Amino acid sequence: MATMTAAQRREQARSDYDAFLRDCPTNQLLGRLSDKWVGLVVAALVPGPMRYSDIGRRIAGVSPKMLTQTLRALERDGIVSRTVTPSVPVRVDYELTPLGRSLAGLLTAVKNWAETHFDDVRAARERYDEETAENTDAADVA
Amino acid sequence: MATMTAAQRREQARSDYDAFLRDCPTNQLLGRLSDKWVGLVVAALVPGPMRYSDIGRRIAGVSPKMLTQTLRALERDGIVSRTVTPSVPVRVDYELTPLGRSLAGLLTAVKNWAETHFDDVRAARERYDEETAENTDAADVA
DNA sequence: CTGAATCCAAATGGATACTG
């Protein structure tokens, strides 16, 4: 097809590029890691293996649906392992794999950052909100 | 009100607890940091200050709406600074603050983890998908 | 106990068009 216009070629290139970015390995993984519940589940499992319902209670606010969804995704990615004990009633334990533990360290670091720098962030927010309010007032007067 | 039933008290306690978790400083920050675009924007700004439209082009896939939203949130939290140069046309530069740079290191570490361990994750996914397919087949046969 | 399935409200976010 040498009959494309310049605009068509540009559009084509843009689509290809976007597709590349969407399929980019790093982005796939970052998307998964930036999931709201992933950090909480991984953090919950750091101390050791834990049962399904215990994780649910520990996170407090997660629905069984999201908990299962998150655990399944993490299991598929080799970050947690799932062990079924066929007793009655059934018992299922989840545990971080070595891969999961290597990740947990980083997520913990981010969590620690959030804790240690929260005062800075809160101060910044207050400053920002005040300035915004001033500007709004000024705009109203003007 | 001492006329609550046990169920009502339990419900009340659960609501309070959930509210506490929602308002928990760390969770607020982690929620912000686990935003899909935050990592990408912060990463884009690591090399140095950058103009609005340059960030948009660099991320390729972000709509102006989300870009503005993300930048505003980061500015409010004191992670990026916004500098307006009143030329014609207007020029706006965004830059990581010292606070932002301290965070960028951690996010970069996570990004690096994603890059170095992607093969492990991909292998785990293939294994998981195969096993799942087998189980599905077995169930169909049985 | 550990989920799977369904329903549905709400938030997310992209596309588009417009303004200063």
Place this chain on the structure above:
DNA sequence: CAGTATCCATTTGGATTCAG
């Protein structure tokens, strides 16, 4: 250039119910 405003499709995710 740097956004803002609006519309709308998709997704998210909670509640509920049921099953193994």
